[in-house]
Amino acid sequence: MLINWTAPDYVYLVCGKTDLRKGIDGLAMVIAENYGLELYNNSLFLFCGSRNDRFKGLFWDGEGFILLYKRFENGRLKWPRYSQEAKQLSNKQIKWLLAGLDPLPVKQIKPAKPGSFY
Numbered sequence: 338m339l340i341n342w343t344a345p346d347y348v349y350l351v352c353g354k355t356d357l358r359k360g361i362d363g364l365a366m367v368i369a370e371n372y373g374l375e376l377y378n379n380s381l382f383l384f385c386g387s388r389n390d391r392f393k394g395l396f397w398d399g400e401g402f403i404l405l406y407k408r409f410e411n412g413r414l415k416w417p418r419y420s421q422e423a424k425q426l427s428n429k430q431i432k433w434l435l436a437g438l439d440p441l442p443v444k445q446i447k448p449a450k451p452g453s454f455y
Contacts, residue, residue, distance in 0.1 A: 345379050345380055345381040345396065346378065346379040346380065347379065347380040347381070347425055348380070348381045348383065348425065348426045348431055349368075349372075349374060349380060349381070349382050349383065349423040349424065349425055349426070350383045350416075350417065350423065350424050350426050350430075350434070350440065350441070351367070351368075351372070351382060351383065351384050351385075351423050352416075352417040352418065352419070352421060352422055352423070352424060352441075353417075353418055353420065353421045354385065354386055354387050354418065355367065355384040355385065355386060355393075356386065357384065357385075357386035357391070357392075357393055360404065361395065361402045361404050364382065364384060364393065364395045364404075365402065367384075368382055368395070368423070371421075372422070372423045374423060376395075376397055377397050378397075379397070380396070380397065381394055381395070381396045382394065382395045382396075382423070383426075383434075385414060385416040389413040389414045389415070389416050390408060390409045390412070390413050390414070391406070391407060391408040391409070392406075392407055392414060392416070393405060393406050393407075394406075394407070412437050413437060414434060414435075414437060415434070415437055415438055415439040415440070416434075417439070417440070417441045424441055426440055
């Protein structure tokens with residue numbers, strides 16, 4: 338693998354659908370115009386099209402952009418489609434995404450309060 342998913346300082350998942358026919362310049366423009374995020378600060382941006390079995394990544398390595406493309410032969414990603422925003426992912430959420438789990442669950446379990454037993 339060309340890039341260690343946990344090496345970038347920031348990993349952003351671009352929710353919704355992105356036209357994966359876009360190349361480096363097109364994807365960089367999507368980030369700059371729609372989300373206002375910094376492209377050159379050791380960030381990895383992940384994009385998914387209408388098919389959930391493939392995605393693209395855009396990463397600045399200090400000298401130029403790297404365009405990553407991954408296609409799963411068995412299985413699909415659980416890509417968030419419910420919003421048009423870029424969400425920052427933790428290392429755990431990246432692993433969830435690559436395992437086919439939803440990295441951005443809509444409903445989370447609330448932590449238990451001490452002494453609140455039935």
